[in-house]
Each structure stands twice: as C-alpha cells, then as structure tokens.
Amino acid sequence: MAAGVGLSSADVRLQGRAPGRTRRRSPYPTWFFLPAAVIYGALFLLPTVASLWFSLTRWTLFEAEFIGFENFRQFFREPFLVQGVVNTLIYGALTSGLKTVLGLLLAVLLTGNILFRGTLRTLVFFPVLVSTIGVGFAFEAMMHPTKGVINVALEAVGIDGPGWITNPSLALVSVALVDVWKGVGLATVIFMAGIVSIPADYYEAARIDGATRWQLFWRVTVPLVRPATVTVVTLSLIGGLRYFELIWAMTGGGPGFSSDVIASVIYKQYQAGFYGLATAGNVILFGIIALVVLPLTWWFNRREVDL
Template sequence: MDKKKIYSNWFLVPAMTIFIVMFLVPMVISLFFSLTVWNFRDYTFVGLDNFKMFLTEASLNIGIKNTLIYAILTCLLKVVLAFFIANFLTSKIKTKNILRSVIFFPNLVSTIAVGITFAALMHPSKGLLNATLGVLGIGPINWLGDPGLALYSVIGTDVWKGVGVATVIYIAGIQAIDRTYYEAAAIDGASKWQQLKAITFPLCRPAMNSIIILAFVGGMRSFDLIWSMTGGGPGFATDVVASIVYKQYGAGFYGLSTAGNVIMFIMIGVLAFPLQKFLLSKEVDG
C-alpha cells in the first residue's frame, strides 16, 4: 500500500517542478529585488524604501486608485450589461445567432488595434464621435484629453470589447436552466420580469461568479488598452499600476518597478481570493 502511494506521488513531480521553476522562484526573486536598487550589474539593499515611495509619491500611488476604479467599473458594467444582453439573445428572436456573432466580434480584435481605433474615434476635432455630436448640436468633447474624463473613456472602450465574452458565459448558464421552471412560473401567472428575477438570476449565479472574477482580475491587470489609447495621460490621469511599472522600467528604476509588480500581485491576491470565496459561498447557499 505504501509503495503504491509513493508511486502515485511521483506523478506530482512534473507539475511541482513547473510550479516551482516558473512561479515560485520568480516570485521570490521579484520580492528580493523589490527591496533593492538594482541594475544588470549589481544591486544595493534599501529595505522598504521602494514601497514607501510607490505608496507616498502622488505620481505613483495614483495608479493604485485608478486600478481599483478601472477594475470595479469594468467588472460591474460587464456583469450587468452582459446579463441583459444574454437574456435578449436567448429569447425567441429569429436573428439571435447573427447577433451573438456580432456581440462577440470585438473580442476577436487585437486590444492594441481596438485602442488605436477608439483613440482615433475620440479625437477632439477629427473623431467620428465628436462629428456625430456636432450634427446633434452638441459641442466637441475632449474624451481622452480631459483628466476627469479620460479614464472613463478607456473604461467604456474596455467594456465594449469585453462584454461579448461575458455575454457568451451568461448564455451558456441561461441555456443550462431547466425550462420547466419557466413553464411552471408562467402557469402561476409570473411575468417575464418576475421569471427573470426569481429564476434566471439565481440559477445563472455560477456563470455570473465566473464573469465577476475574470472581469475583476482582468481589470486589475489591464495595461495594453490604456497604453494604446492614452499612454497613461493626460498627465497621470489614466495611469494604472501596470503602466507605471512599465514607465519605471523604461526609465531605469528597476527596483521601484519591481516593487510595483509586487504591489499589484498583493492587490490581486488580497482582493480577488476573498471575493472568489465570498461568491462561491453565496453560490452554495443559493
């Protein structure tokens, strides 16, 4: 019996080796170098100075606030919009298959391409959005040049691109619901809204939980769309932790940028894992 157990444990060796080499070792090395000022020749140990600078310098810690705003809003909008779109696309409309393809199409396009395209569409004088608003008699809006609006313009673009995946996950969850629930509710006189609230919403909670986790973690890690649309500007208005880390690497502040990576890792771990545990507990209770 013991020999069989030892033999079975050997199957864990390849996976554990990959985990240690590709994840654990780089994580420990990153943590060490986040406590130093280093280049590719030598390093100087500085303790927590990099973290203190990242958390106290206004041009750096704004990335933490923007990252949280970005992750929460993109997650919330995708969850809500995709739910209603999925319900519409699982109804008895004749063109639902075509519409499903249309709603999923933005996800097939490169994020950089989407960013460049929307940056052009949002151009203050030549963009299609402002040209359309001009026809309606509304003055031009500086979508990406206004520090108070730029981050939300990027968030809107992110939602446009990512809502398709969330919709597909919802559709799978809704189609898995036993139709007899709806038939019974219709016999009892329940309206479409009552069926949506009492049947669809609670029974597609597993799909919703998956979307929340994927959208939230994706928002916390977002970089390419922001960089292609604004480069973190104007000023630091759209900088997130990932873009700040990239800028610091480019400027040669390797220790500071490594500390930023560690901070982003801690943020995701501290927020995402409890969120997942909470959502799973609600799913079991439901």
C-alpha cells in the first residue's frame, strides 16, 4: 500500500514543503484585539496618564501651571486630608472583613437544608439591588439621634441610643455597618457558588472519619472555598477603599471630618475649585489601592498554589 494513501491533498502539499518553511499565520486573531485595545487606551490609559500629569500642576479648565509635587506635599500637610487617608484604610478593612466573615457564614447556612431557603436567599441578596443613595437617605433618617426608628425602638426597651451619625467616634463605623448590610448579599452569593462546587465526597469521607460540624466547616469548607474568599476580599477591599456614595448620602463626611474618606475629600476639593489638589488625591487613592490589593492578592495566590 502506498505511503500517501489516506492523506488529503492539503497534507500532501504540506509534506512537500521545505523543512524550514512554516505556514503563514492569519492576521485576524491579532486584529480582533484592536477595538478593545483602542477603547481601553482611550477610557483608561489616557485618562490615567493625564491624571498623573495634572496632579503635578495647578490647573483650571483653561490653563495649567506645573508645580511639581507641591499638591502632594499640601495634601499630607493638611490634617483633615490625612484623616481622610486613615479613615479610608479603616473603612476598607472593616467592611471587607465583615463582608467576608458574614458572607461565608450566611453561605453555609443558605446552602444547608433549612426551611424557606429560597426566600431567605432572596432577602439576603435584595439590598444589593437597592439604590445606594436611597439606602443612605433611609438610614440617615433611621439613625437620627432623637427621631430615628432605631433609637426610638431602643428607648422603648429602656436603652439610651447613641448618636449613630452625629457622634464623631461612631459616624464612620455606622456607615460601614450599613455598607456591610447592603453588600454582604453579593459576598454570600460568591461563597455559595464556591460551596456548591465542593464535591460531596469530601464531606462524606470526613463524616466517616468522625468529623463534627465545626471540623467539616473549618477543615473542609474553609480551605476549599479559598478562590471564592480571594474574590470576595479583593472586590470588597477595592470597593471599600474607593467608596463614596453611601458616606456622602449619610454624613457628607461629617460631623466635622470624622467620616471623610479620600473619595469624599476629593469631591470637596473639586467643589472648592482646587482641581490640582483633587487630582493628586485621585493619584494617592490609586496608589493606596494598588499597594494594598496587589500584595494581598499575590499572598492569597501563593498560598493557594502551596495547597
């Protein structure tokens, strides 16, 4: 039987080529990236580079004067601006930590065999769909020190309710708790997806070995939902560090500057016409998010590989 029997004409032509020659690649896969690259460059790279430049200037809508790093020096000389940086880190860590812990616990509960599981899932996720500004205004009224429904209810049982958003030491924490209430549903859904993807064989093997419910949770669920944990921590931390809407709706950064974060400080500087200083704040916020999230993500990914 001939060696070429069963080969197509295209295969015969390829066999007849010189060893050093390769088939020409189609240009289409590369060109398919071009529209996305243009959009990404126009909407992200170009504004980022422009922000870096304008943060080094004193600019208005019609002119810009180069002043070097003076905006950054002024930013860190002002006590209320530095307070905004500190509040941003506290707010991001608090909301991210609570969403991760509560989201995991709720996901474990809502993936178990409980009554009204579907209804409870809907109730947990519903706040995610509600307008952030609407939630802020609603809780501002509910947390009013004398007329708010929360303090009125506490007074009915003999407890003197605090000034949730009027006390400088409680305002930032109060907003953070509302943020957790609104956003924990998304974390719960992500954790639920991670839990239901764990093979049931792991739980069966652990039960055969005599594992308790706590051991099943700590030794099986927690390690195997690590990818979901990384996602929740990363998303909630980025969201917390750059959060603005709820804080502005509930407290406007007050009382005083006690609940100001970098995003609200930036907005106030733009309102006052200090565009260069506000742009420098944007660059600082970008740097803080990068310095916090990138090492944390690297650490999570390294731990995942080690497993």
